[in-house]
Amino acid sequence: MKKILVLLMILALVFSSVACGGAGSTGGGGKQEGIKIGVSIWSSTDTLGSQVKTMLDAAADALGVELTYVDQAHISERVTASMETLAAAGVDGVIICNSSSAEMTSVINTANENKVYVAQFFRSINEQDNPDEYALAKSSPYYVGTVHEDEVDNGHKLAYILGEKGYRKVALMGWEPGDATFLARWEGYKRGVEAWNKDHPDDPMELLEPQYGGTTSDTGRATAEAILSSNPDADALIVSGGGGDPLIGAIQAIEGLGKTGQIGVASTDFLHDLDVQLEKGAITVESGGHFADPLFAFMMVYNAVRGKYEVPTDGFYEIIFPYIFVSSSEEYANFQKFFIDELPYNEEELKAMADYSFEQLKETAAKLSIEDVMERHGAK
Numbered sequence: 001m002k003k004i005l006v007l008l009m010i011l012a013l014v015f016s017s018v019a020c021g022g023a024g025s026t027g028g029g030g031k032q033e034g035i036k037i038g039v040s041i042w043s044s045t046d047t048l049g050s051q052v053k054t055m056l057d058a059a060a061d062a063l064g065v066e067l068t069y070v071d072q073a074h075i076s077e078r079v080t081a082s083m084e085t086l087a088a089a090g091v092d093g094v095i096i097c098n099s100s101s102a103e104m105t106s107v108i109n110t111a112n113e114n115k116v117y118v119a120q121f122f123r124s125i126n127e128q129d130n131p132d133e134y135a136l137a138k139s140s141p142y143y144v145g146t147v148h149e150d151e152v153d154n155g156h157k158l159a160y161i162l163g164e165k166g167y168r169k170v171a172l173m174g175w176e177p178g179d180a181t182f183l184a185r186w187e188g189y190k191r192g193v194e195a196w197n198k199d200h201p202d203d204p205m206e207l208l209e210p211q212y213g214g215t216t217s218d219t220g221r222a223t224a225e226a227i228l229s230s231n232p233d234a235d236a237l238i239v240s241g242g243g244g245d246p247l248i249g250a251i252q253a254i255e256g257l258g259k260t261g262q263i264g265v266a267s268t269d270f271l272h273d274l275d276v277q278l279e280k281g282a283i284t285v286e287s288g289g290h291f292a293d294p295l296f297a298f299m300m301v302y303n304a305v306r307g308k309y310e311v312p313t314d315g316f317y318e319i320i321f322p323y324i325f326v327s328s329s330e331e332y333a334n335f336q337k338f339f340i341d342e343l344p345y346n347e348e349e350l351k352a353m354a355d356y357s358f359e360q361l362k363e364t365a366a367k368l369s370i371e372d373v374m375e376r377h378g379a380k
Contacts, residue, residue, distance in 0.1 A: 036066045038086030040096040042074045047244025051291035062350040074099040080106040093117035093301035101130040111142040117304040120146040121297035145317030147297040155188020163196035167236035167264040172210040175242030213246045220249025236264035244269040279329040289324035338373040
């Protein structure tokens with residue numbers, strides 16, 4: 001049965017593959033003919049996922065790479081099946097946003113068996129929590145590495161900013177229990193609240209236990225309604241992430257309760273209309289702007305396929321990617337202009353990036369900011 005399902009997924013991919021650019025040519029701006037890379041993602045159509053896809057499509061077009069997307073909704077069996085499907089479809093490499101780190105055993109084994117390079121984006125394997133998966137990743141000649149944010153720091157900053165803005169009883173909505181990124185952010189929220197309480201012992205904050213709202217706006221709205229109904233004295237809600245759609249639902253829930261502007265909302269994953277939501281007080285503070293994270297995972301796999309990045313069997317490549325924080329519509333205006341209205345990297349820059357050493361690539365990722373883009377694109 002499993003083989004039949006995989007075959008059906010492969011047939012579906014034949015008709016849904018996204019071919020970006022022409023065949024390309026060897027040399028010249030990093031191009032190399034015939035490279036195929038798969039993208040295993042929770043959704044290529046929601047707020048964050050569509051921005052990821054736009055960035056990756058631009059890179060693939062610039063380099064003549066063929067991309068194939070598989071949406072897996074962060075459902076564990078679909079995550080592991082996506083890797084099998086892409087490998088069977090003949091890709092040279094895969095970039096994947098898994099859900100739990102436990103899935104990476106199957107993902108890496110599939111990569112090894114099929115000699116397909118793989119890198120994670122928005123995710124990393126925690127050595128302490130998942131030592132077996134971490135050891136497997138280090139030893140694999142096909143696990144290229146990971147590009148991810150410092151999620152603990154992200155959560156810490158968001159929670160502390162809520163404290164600075166006067167919120168004291170904070171409810172929390174995750175998307176899936178056990179998700180590696182959510183667990184790291186949750187640890188950060190707890191640290192942020194602890195830091196606030198240490199700094200302000202006479203004016204403490206409280207963080208409630210998380211409830212889970214899935215990855216759709218409908219489930220996000222229902223969960224937010226349930227959280228706020230059972231905690232009527234909560235004055236803030238952290239919507240941890242999940243691609244952006246759960247946040248949309250939570251905003252609708254708060255609006256339906258007539259509490260827009262009264263309940264502080266913090267989240268990660270920028271919405272398309274974040275400026276509007278900030279202006280009317282529907283969102284208090286947001287971290288995001290990280291849709292270029294998968295671009296660097298793509299470049300790592302692309303260069304592993306080309307033989308430019310040798311994959312070690314006693315370690316792997318790792319890039320820590322920065323978040324952008326905004327808490328006003330004015331702060332968001334430049335992000336809109338330099339990240340959304342135009343991409344943070346143009347075709348010329350993408351071609352040059354493909355020929356960077358890993359250290360150059362890592363440095364480029366670390367300095368990405370609104371100011372960085374403005375300077376590179378002649379706006380400062």
